[in-house]
Amino acid sequence: MIGVVVPLNAIFSLHAVFVKKKMGKALWWCLVFTCLLVPLAGAAADWNILKLQTHDGLKISLKNYCESWRMNVELHNIREFQVVPEECIEYIGKYVTSTQYKVDSQRATDECLVYLSTSCNLKKDGLDAWIFDIDDTLLSTVPYYKNNQYGGRKLNVTSLEEWMKKGNAPALDHSLKLYNELKSRGVQILLVTSRKEHLRSVTVDNLVKVGYYGWTKIVFRDPANELASVQKYKSDARKQITNEGYRIWGILGDQYSSIEGIPSPKRAFKLPNPMYYVA
Numbered sequence: 001m002i003g004v005v006v007p008l009n010a011i012f013s014l015h016a017v018f019v020k021k022k023m024g025k026a027l028w029w030c031l032v033f034t035c036l037l038v039p040l041a042g043a044a045a046d047w048n049i050l051k052l053q054t055h056d057g058l059k060i061s062l063k064n065y066c067e068s069w070r071m072n073v074e075l076h077n078i079r080e081f082q083v084v085p086e087e088c089i090e091y092i093g094k095y096v097t098s099t100q101y102k103v104d105s106q107r108a109t110d111e112c113l114v115y116l117s118t119s120c121n122l123k124k125d126g127l128d129a130w131i132f133d134i135d136d137t138l139l140s141t142v143p144y145y146k147n148n149q150y151g152g153r154k155l156n157v158t159s160l161e162e163w164m165k166k167g168n169a170p171a172l173d174h175s176l177k178l179y180n181e182l183k184s185r186g187v188q189i190l191l192v193t194s195r196k197e198h199l200r201s202v203t204v205d206n207l208v209k210v211g212y213y214g215w216t217k218i219v220f221r222d223p224a225n226e227l228a229s230v231q232k233y234k235s236d237a238r239k240q241i242t243n244e245g246y247r248i249w250g251i252l253g254d255q256y257s258s259i260e261g262i263p264s265p266k267r268a269f270k271l272p273n274p275m276y277y278v279a
């Protein structure tokens, strides 16, 4: 879209100069003509840019465009997006239901195990700890977003929570494997979720139903601090955990707000999630 705006602006400023110099009748007509053409040209060029080329003329497919959008979400270059761009809804839907999404996620949890085996000198005193986020880390919300344009529609908290209350969120298999592996190595499992207190019992039931149990601590969001950002809430929870003496060896989450901020863990691992952004 940027590519369209620049040349049109250039035409406009060119006209402005002419009009100032000499308000000729022909030039007036020319200006009117340009004004009439702008909306048409804009619409046509938008279509071109989004479907066929970048602003410097590189021919690309819509898949190139959307894959690059997704990659830059994961790189944390694109932030605070409210919805998945309309033209990428189909692509994102395909991705989060694909083998690639599973492989990407599994690679993340495999790297957690590599780190655990090579770089963690566990003390085994009951204070070695690992933090997990819940949504799209342990439990998948893809079935909910499947009915909500894979993030292409603005979040409706009421309907999302209604879905959560059904307690039918499936496990992310690779996360369950990591969870069990950590448990068997004597690492304390701490769950820190931005789900609110009123969802505690349905969430616990849902977790147990799909195979997660034996955690040491589960922290829900107090309605009293709902105005603070999720990132602040989660780093405050870590502060509390650290004060209790735990060594946080790692965090697994799908949002930067689950892993950023002080105190930081020794390592943080991020799962892919192009459907929504939580600040």
Ligand SMILES: *[C@@H]1O[C@H](CO)[C@@H](O)[C@H](O)[C@H]1NC(C)=O
Residues within 6 Å of the ligand: 156, 157, 158, 159, 162
């Ligand atoms: C949000 O979801 C609720 C429950 O499904 C629904 O009643 C409400 O109309 C929705 N709000 C909007 C703005 O779509």
Ligand SMILES: [Mg+2]
Residues within 6 Å of the ligand: 133, 134, 135, 136, 137, 253, 254, 255
């Ligand atoms: Mg999450």
